Amino acid sequence: MLEARLRKLDGIQSAKVRGFDRESKFYFNLEISENKSVLPQAIRKMLEDLKTETKGDEDYPYNSMVITAITGKVEKSGDAWTFTARGSNQKYDLAATEALKKMVESGKSLLTVAGKVSDEQGKLRLEISDVKDPAN
């Protein structure tokens, strides 16, 4: 049910539940077109629509979203770091790590990153957990 709903969202190429055990069944692995961006707000809206359509029978609260690999350009402006996704040009504020800072200082700005996406108070933010050179 949720897999099918996720697949209908604009930009989602595939959506698969991680597994069927007690913990894995809550996680869905998504593959998203690079020229689109699927944000937490789109997932929350899909879940709200599902709840409304089923008169509350299908009630699944959004928990979190983690990008596991996305390539784009990292830039620093003053103390602020931003990430602009390749293809979609979606911008995220970055919570930069030392590893990311070192890579940018060494001249690399096109990077593949992973991290938790949040949109609290309307601010789209990516908390970097991993960074690598897309050429490697």
Added chain:
Amino acid sequence: MRMMVAVLALAGAVWGCDAKATEAAPQEKKAEGSSYKATVKIDDV
């Protein structure tokens, strides 16, 4: 004459196979990086 026809037929068959092999060349690999990956956690109530 019969021999010549056979040789021509064989040559045609070989040429045909070659053309088919060219047509069946592997399609260009989908550009890497055309998608990105994410995981979403959705709770149950």
